[in-house]
Amino acid sequence: MQAMQAIHSVITRHRARTPAPAIPADHTSKEFKDIQDRAAYVYATGTYPTHLRSAMMALLSKIARVGHEPASLDGRGGVIHVDQEMVRRLDLDNHPMVTKAREFVKAGWKIQVARDIKARRPYGKVFLYRDNQQMTVQADGSIKEGW
Numbered sequence: 001m002q003a004m005q006a007i008h009s010v011i012t013r014h015r016a017r018t019p020a021p022a023i024p025a026d027h028t029s030k031e032f033k034d035i036q037d038r039a040a041y042v043y044a045t046g047t048y049p050t051h052l053r054s055a056m057m058a059l060l061s062k063i064a065r066v067g068h069e070p071a072s073l074d075g076r077g078g079v080i081h082v083d084q085e086m087v088r089r090l091d092l093d094n095h096p097m098v099t100k101a102r103e104f105v106k107a108g109w110k111i112q113v114a115r116d117i118k119a120r121r122p123y124g125k126v127f128l129y130r131d132n133q134q135m136t137v138q139a140d141g142s143i144k145e146g147w
Contacts, residue, residue: 023059023089037139039063039082040095041123046071046078047113049123073098074105077113096141101126104135115147 024032038056041049042064048057063086072078082092092098105111109128114121124139127147136144 027091035059036090036092036095037097038123039086039090040092040097040139041121041126042080043082043087043092043095044073044098044101044126045111045113045121046080047121048080050121052123072111072113073102074109074111076110097124097126097137097139100137100141100143101128104128104137109135112147 023035026032035056038049038052038060042060048060048064052060064080064082067079067081069081070077070079071081087093101111105128107130109130112127112129112134115127126137128135128137134145134147136147138144
């Protein structure tokens, strides 16, 4: 918990130096889809993805906050909560990755934020597991067996 708050603090200080892109009004634009995909990852997992450009991290830190309750769809992990106004504006509840991941969670699958402790957390994939099975839900809602 303290580590996530420290990360969020660094990002918050950094965002003062890095202007965040505005959320485009045109929901069919590439820019809107890019922001929506990255925000959907945060919404589903409760963590920030790795390896993003500074401007996108600045935007994510402006639309999310550190909480004390688990933020992931399975309610087990992550403490980064996307503001409800942004969930509505970005239509995250209807994002294909969120919709499909929610279906798997309801079926008893659990979210694994990364493949292992040193692995990247790509914004376009939600890793799920149940028993000895592994599944990946991708940004477009497609399913891939394994990680």
